[in-house]
Amino acid sequence: MSEKEKLLKMILENPSIIRYKKIEEIINNHKELKAKFNELKAVQKQLVNAKEIGKPQAIEAFQAKFDTLYEAIESYPLMSEYLALQSDINAMIQSIVKIIEDGIEKDFE
Numbered sequence: 610m611s612e613k614e615k616l617l618k619m620i621l622e623n624p625s626i627i628r629y630k631k632i633e634e635i636i637n638n639h640k641e642l643k644a645k646f647n648e649l650k651a652v653q654k655q656l657v658n659a660k661e662i663g664k665p666q667a668i669e670a671f672q673a674k675f676d677t678l679y680e681a682i683e684s685y686p687l688m689s690e691y692l693a694l695q696s697d698i699n700a701m702i703q704s705i706v707k708i709i710e711d712g713i714e715k716d717f718e
Contacts, residue, residue: 616705625701629694632687642685649678 610618620626636642652675659667683689 620701620705623701625694625697629691629698632691632694635687636691639685642682642688645678645682649675649682652678 636646652671656668656671656675659671683692
């Protein structure tokens with residue numbers, strides 16, 4: 610088994626990943642929640658774009674809309690756990706990327 614396959618296996622067998630996938634399946638089967646979640650993602654993209662081009666009024670408006678949608682979504686059962694897992698998994702992936710980048714940099718030194 611290659612190092613890549615070992616890493617993928619380790620990630621896919623992580624209890625947080627498994628739980629996240631189960632909750633994601635529940636969300637995807639809940640039409641109203643899925644629609645709100647998609648709307649949240651769209652507003653988040655608009656917020657990021659407004660920040661990148663430096664539009665303070667747009668940032669304020671999108672942030673307020675994002676916060677309202679986030680609170681509405683978080684009120685659904687399982688959503689706070691889903692969002693927390695999403696944050697944990699993103700942190701884990703960033704750590705893995707950092708480890709890989711550091712290893713590659715050492716190889717070039």
